[in-house]
Amino acid sequence: MGWRVGLLVAWAGYAQVRGFLWEGGQPLSGQRVWWAGTTMGTLTDSAGGFSLGWPPQWPAWLRTDASPDSLTLSGPPEAPVVWDLRSPVTRLPTQVIAEEGPAVKLSPREPQAIQTWSRQALTAAPCCNLSEAFEGTALVDASYSDGGLGLRQLRLLGFEPAHSPLSYENKPLSMGLYRPWAAAFLPALWVQSLAVAKGVGSVQSGYDGAAGQIQVQYLSPEEETHTIEAFARSTGELLLASRWQGRLSRAWAYTALTNAGGTPWQTSFLQDHNGDGFLDVPLYQHAHALGKLYRRDSTGGLTEVEVEGLWDYRWGGQVTFRRPAQIATLQAWGTYQEAAWVQASARRGWVFSEGRGLSWLAQARLWDSQLQAGFNRYGARQPLLWSQLLYRQPLGDTRWLLQLGVEGRGAYYAESLQTWHGYDTTWRRPEGILGGLAELTLTPTPLLSVVVGSRIDWHSYWGWQAVPRLHVRWQYAAAGALRLSGGRAWRVPDPLAETFPFLFSSRLWKMHFPGWPAVEESWSYGFFWQQSFSVGGGMLRLSADGVQAHLRRALLWDIERPGQIQVFSADRPVLHQTLYGEVQYELPDRLRISFSYKHQEVWWPLSPGRVFRPLLPRDRAVFWASWLTLSRRWQADAIVSWTGPQRLPATWESPQVSYTPAYAILTLQLTHRIDQWEIQLAGENLNNFRQSLPVRGAEAPFAPTFDAALVWGPIMGRMGSLTLRYTW
Known part of the structure; x- marks a missing residue:
């Protein structure tokens, strides 16, 4: 009986959850995927694929930088997980504005270098208008231009x-x-x-x-x-x-x-x-x-x-x-x-x-x-x-x-x-x-x-x-x-x-x-x-x-x-x-x-x-x-x-x-x-x-x-x- 328990523990240590991260049917590459509440994470490959070790317990929640939502898994999946994100997105040919995600995100998939800021980032400093929202970066300056009306x-x-x-x-x-x-x-x-x-x-x-x-x-x-x-x-x-x-x-x-x-x-x-x-x-x-x-x-x-x-x-x-x-x-x-x-x-x-x-x-x-x-x-x-x-x-x-x-x-x-x-x-x-x-x-x-x-x-x-x-x-x-x-x-x-x-x-x-x-x-x-x-x-x-x-x-x-x-x-x-x-x-x-x-x-x-x-x-x-x-x-x-x-x-x-x-x-x-x-x-x-x-x-x-x-x-x-x- 002892050898069976040891074999089961060893097998659990190598058990993997495999899956694919998509957005509207298209693969998302270079995105971080992890188990919520843990440090167990990985990056998706060029086909959107990922592989993670089993979480400490079930049910478990998958999270990703590409979306504020999570995917709930009640137990070990029998087949590769397909996670298709369909969160509201406003698209331009060279721009993407996601509904929400990490505080500040730079996607490797877009033709133009676009840094997206979520609401969490915008409210990280005292801010009542957009000119006060960039305190946390040197990318954008917003200094006062006069001592009268404070523009x-x-x-x-x-x-x-x-x-x-x-x-x-x-x-x-x-x-x-x-x-x-x-x-x-x-x-x-x-x-x-x-x-x-x-x-x-x-x-x-x-x-x-x-x-x-x-x-x-x-x-x-x-x-x-x-x-x-x-x-x-x-x-x-x-x-x-x-x-x-x-x-x-x-x-x-x-x-x-x-x-x-x-x-x-x-x-x-x-x-x-x-x-x-x-x-x-x-x-x-x-x-x-x-x-x-x-x-x-x-x-x-x-x-x-x-x-x-x-x-x-x-x-x-x-x-x-x-x-x-x-x-x-x-x-x-x-x-x-x-x-x-x-x-x-x-x-x-x-x-x-x-x-x-x-x-x-x-x-x-x-x-x-x-x-x-x-x-x-x-x-x-x-x-x-x-x-x-x-x-x-x-x-x-x-x-x-x-x-x-x-x-x-x-x-x-x-x-x-x-x-x-x-x-x-x-x-x-x-x-x-x-x-x-x-x-x-x-x-x-x-x-x-x-x-x-x-x-x-x-x-x-x-x-x-x-x-x-x-x-x-x-x-x-x-x-x-x-x-x-x-x-x-x-x-x-x-x-x-x-x-x-x-x-x-x-x-x-x-x-x-x-x-x-x-x-x-x-x-x-x-x-x-x-x-x-x-x-x-x-x-x-x-x-x-x-x-x-x-x-x-x-x-x-x-x-x-x-x-x-x-x-x-x-x-x-x-x-x-x-x-x-x-x-x-x-x-x-x-x-x-x-x-x-x-x-x-x-x-x-x-x-x-x-x-x-x-x-x-x-x-x-x-x-x-x-x-x-x-x-x-x-x-x-x-x-x-x-x-x-x-x-x-x-x-x-x-x-x-x-x-x-x-x-x-x-x-x-x-x-x-x-x-x-x-x-x-x-x-x-x-x-x-x-x-x-x-x-x-x-x-x-x-x-x-x-x-x-x-x-x-x-x-x-x-x-x-x-x-x-x-x-x-």
Whole structure:
């Protein structure tokens, strides 16, 4: 009898569960599969196959990085397990946004290097809008651009914000004059996941985007859940957001999203930590709502209608500033902006036999804003229409895929600028763009894919513009891939909208544009490498990226002379070079550690000659550690971000070029989940680092030496926040 027991134990030690991981019938390679609650895991091969030893006990649950769901096995299977994932996924030919997965994921299967962020990653740091969601990575910067209204814009791989367009569900968001505020006005609660596409993107995403694209996926209307979220920060900021999802009938689903709040208290104690008499953060009142109706038919086609609107009023300046009349009487220096935005969009999709499909997207919006900073005034109003029609057709079998499209855009620009020294300019221009695109995807084997795309657009002022692009992916191992990308991008800059943060100063303005701004074109190239290893029961993921772009007629601003700003199109090429690396180690369901580092070289031709781009760090690094209990009830996140020195142009106080000190910021957050509640307590900038002299000439704000636009670090010191989230 003893030898039988020994034989049984020995056999159990070698017993294996074999299976295949698929997604919609297609194999998923290079994905981690493990038994929940254990360190027993492996990677799927090129056919999606995997083999695991028996779990410690039955029933057992299989988990994978590719899905938030698990597969339950009540006992040893008699045949290979086939796990076909069919979670809701929004697909673009070169982009995938999964419903949820690991906190940060980089798939080796996509032609373009795309890093997806789940909701768990987006809420790992105090975050009430998208511009605050990237604290845990050096890939995207979101620093303040001024000391007045506290505008934060996203810089992908160190490029300018305009070089990495923001879109949601395949529709443009940061388009036109609304671009500077697109990320700051997008509530974090509305976002299910996002994808950061590194390097020049697909021609379907547009003719711009030299650095890449950030694609946001809103919460799915097919989930019948409701959430209310309350957010409070020690600066006096209060926000209340909600999401309501359900069904009106068996065919139609709906989503209603709201976000409202502001800063009801204005005191030196809450908002003036450095004691210079100026508010360290802007105060505001804000309301934002979105409604969506959604229907999916039996063939897989869909119909979607969406309406969205927001109103925002914010102000800053001296602590004593309360109303605009105080500016005219020189009682207090202040700045304020009132903005409104309405948008309606529609989507219709048809699915035919043999993999063919047709989709139509349309969008109409109106943006209106009025801003005053001291005696400087800027007004902007823009109606805009956009539409795209795409057709998808496999050629022969699924190894060849052709996509054809037509896209059109019409807008009217109405801008005005009046400065304190009498500079007055008004821009009135209609714009029409119509173009066609074609993209061919070749996948001869699961290990190699090539995407060749081209589009040609006609601009109502600048005429024809061609955009060729190429993406190549070589998956040299089950968990390793190398990608190459290259192509052209172009755009017509918006000089006033892209430089208005310098209105928060007494600088003398000069715009060097006799008519339309010149077309800014770029040729961008990049390599993107990733590799994963199983180490110590966890997964070690390595990635390295390099991007280089040559820009012609780039929109630049020159603030090298104290008290002046000149905005112009460069007559010499501008070179952007960025190296980015990231190391991640993850123990499933327990611990995730990441370290990311970015080095960038951006040289501008300005009045002193060729100089490094002002107010941009050459080096940046971020360390992020996240710990999660097996019950998933407790989660702790620690983020340390380090920013290197930045070039500071000459000022009235310092007539020589100087460099800011390097600094680090510590952020801690503790999350507790119990039943339907989620509670988050966070501390930001716990080491209390603050920029010295964020407002220059604060003692005489109406004098020519005043400048609140040279912001290179945090203005507000140590902060605390509390988030309460209830879902049912």
